Structures are given as structure tokens and as C-alpha cells.
Amino acid sequence: MDKILYERQNRVSYVYMNRPEQYNAMNRDMLLEMLDVLTEVERNDDRVVVLSGRGKAFSAGGDIGMMVDFSDKGFFDDVMQTIEAIALKLYMMPKIVISAVQGAAAGLGLSLALSADFIVAHEEAKLGMLFIGIGLAPDGGGHFLLRDRLGTQRAKQFIWGREQVKGSEAQTMGLVDLLTETDALEEAGDMAYRILASPMEAMLKTKMMYHQYNLETLKQYLKAEKEAQWELRQTNDHREGVQAFKEKRDPVFTGK
Template identity: 65%
Template sequence: MSTVIMESQNNVSYIYLNRAERYNALNKEMLEELLKVLETVEKNDDKVVILAGYGNAFSAGGDVGMMKDFADKAFFDGVMKTIGKIVLKLYMLPKIVISAVQGSAAGLGLSIALTADYVIAQNESKLGMLFIGIGLAPDGGGHFLLKERLGTNKAKQFTWGLKQVGGQQAKAMGLVDILTDKQVVEEATDMGQKLLTTPLTAILKTKMMYHSKQKETLEYYVEEERKAQWELRHTEDHQEGVQAFLEKRKPVFRGK
């Protein structure tokens, strides 16, 4: 079964994360499938892309079960390279990208959601960066994407605070653009169809002017995040964070 599903309907490409039983936690296979799907979507004629997740979450983030394999540097570098390609591909797509967030968007899942031009979320959704909870720093361009939406100080404090904010607070902060009580993909589809009646060529020109200028900065953050994660995964705090997560208890960090 594919872990990422792509459909094209009425000039809109729908990309669904498809590990509902794991809250769409992103493992190596899923990341590689997502990159392949994005490469396909990049070449099609659809001008709107909707990112969503099947089940009760957009994405719970990176699959913690993958952490044990990160001891292998080649495995780690391969995964981080794939993540970097996904984020840059999404950010630089010459299409309007809409994230449709239901349930949780956490960690890497939130980074991917924030690559979009519009983030639509249900009122009961929960958004959080949460990497610090297992002794890691954000990746998937999370530093850059939070800075773009919140500014540097609020981005730092949001990351450090280990908060998952609800829809109303996320919108007030600027993490979310539109809240809905409707089925979130339905809301995103309505927006997509409205966008298709606008002068999209001009709209996409403005997008690409902004994003082309920022591409090098995003590449810098992606690379620095890769270096930081390799260093941090060898810390005592990271080992404790993962162990506490697996044992469903509160971690005891020592700043080491």
C-alpha cells in the first residue's frame, strides 16, 4: 500500500499522507514516496496543490521508530537529504500550495505544512514544533518557516515552549491563515477553485519573486539543521527524550 496518495481533480492536485494508523508519522519509505509524488506534481498542469493527511492527523512528525536507525550515518544523511529536497520542492513549486490540517501537525509534520502558501486548519487542530521534547532542534526547514511566519523571537519561544496550540491561537499567532468547522479538504478545495478563477499567472509571479530570493536562505537552514541533528542525536538529553517517549513518561533532562 502506498504511504502517499496523489489524485488530480478539476485542475487541483491532492497529496494525501497515508499512514493513518500511525497518525501519518513520516518514516524513510514515506518520505521517499512523498518526494517522488512531488516530482510528478511539479510536472503536471495543475496550478493548485492541496496537502492533507488521511485519518485523524495531518502528521505527527518524524517516526520515532526510525531513530534507532539514525546511528548509521549513511541512513541518517539519506533521510535528511530527502527531507531537504521535499521542503525545497514544496517551497519552490510554481503553483499555489494549500495545507489542509486536521488533528495534529507536529514536528516535521508542521514544517511540511508551513511550506504552503495557505494553511487551513480545523478549530480543534493542534500545531506544535515539539522537537525539543526529545532533545532535538527543528528540521524540515522549521527554523526558516517559523521565522517567516512569526519573526525570530516568537519562533524561538514557540519552539522552546514545547506547546501544541489550538486552531484559534495558531491563527492569532499567524501559523494558520484560515480556520474552518467544515471538513478541511473541502474548505481547501473551495479555496483552490476560487483561486483558479483569478489571474494565477500574475499571482504565481509574485510568489516566485519572493521565494526565489529566499531559496538560498532556506537551503542554509536545511543544511544547518542536518548538522545540528547529527550532533544532538548523540547527546544524553536526546537519548533520555526518546526513552521517555517510548516509556510514556516525563523526561528528566540534564542539559547534556
């Protein structure tokens, strides 16, 4: 089964993460598929992209099982380079991007959602960075994207928190642009068609003006995140966080 699904309808590209039984947690193969699909989407004639997840979640983030293989530096570098390429592809996508969030958008999953121009979320959706729970810092451009939406102080505190905020609170914070009581994907589709009826060339000029100006800053964040993740993966706190996750217990961190 394809881990990323892709369909086109009326000048809108729909991209779905497709590991519903794993809450769309992303492993290496899924990330590579995502990059391939986004490369194809970038080249097509559609004007809007809707990013969502199959099943009950947008994405629970990086697959915890993949982290076992991160002791191999070559594997780690390969995965992180793919994540960087995805983040840059989404940020510089020459189309309007909408994230349709239902269920959990956590960790790397939230970074992907935040890369969109608009975030539509169900009121019961849950958004959280949660990297701190396994002794890590955000990746996928999460630091940059959160700072853009929340400002530095609030972004730091959100990253350090281990809780997920529901849709209504996320909207109040500025993480969500449109809240819905119904299906987030359906609402995102309606938004896409409203956008298609707008002066899109003007919209895209504004988007690319902002994003091109900030591109080098995003690249610097991505480089720093990769270096930080490798260093943090060597810590006792990270090992304890992963072990506690596997054992379904609260971690006992020591700051080392």
C-alpha cells in the same frame, strides 16, 4: 498500501499522507514516496496543490522508530537529504500550495504544513514543533518557515515550548490563514477553486519573486539543521527524550 496518495481533480493535485494508524508519522519509505509524488506533481498541468493527511491527523512528524536507525550516519544522511529535497520542492513548487490541517501537525509534519502558501486548519487542530521534547531542533526548514511567519523572537519561543496550540490560537499567532469549523480538506478544496478563478499568473509571479530571493537562505537553514540534528542525536538529552517517549513518561533532561 501506498504511504502517499495522489489524485487530480479539475486542475488541483491532492497529495495525502497515508499512515492513518500512525497519525501519518513519516518513515524513510514514506519520505521517499513523498518526494517522488511531489516531483510528478511539479511536472503536471495542475495549478493548485492541496497537501493533507488521511485519518485523524495531518502528520505527527518523523516516525520515532526511524530514529533508532539514525545511529548509522549513512542512513541519517540519506533521510535528511530526502527531507531537504522535499522542503525545497514544496517551497519552489510553481503552483499555489494549500495545507489542509486536521488533528495534529507536529514536528516535521508542521514544517511540511508551513511550506504551503496557505494553511487551512480545523479549529480543533493542534500545531506544535515538539522537537524539544526529544532533545532535538526542528528540521525540514522549520526554523526558516517559522521565522517567516512569526519573526525570530516568537519563533524561538514557539520552538522551545513543548505545547501544541489549537487552531484559533494558531490563527491569532499567524500560523494559520483560514480557520474552519467544518472539514479542513473540503475548505481547502473550496479555496483551491477560488484561486483557480483568480489571475494566477500574477499570483505565481509574486510567489516566485519572494521565494527565489529567499531560496539560498532556506538552503543555508536546511544545511544547518542537518548538522545540528546529527550533533543533537549524540546527546544524553536526546536519548532520554526518545526513551521517555517510548515509555510514555515525562523526560528528565540534564542539559547534556
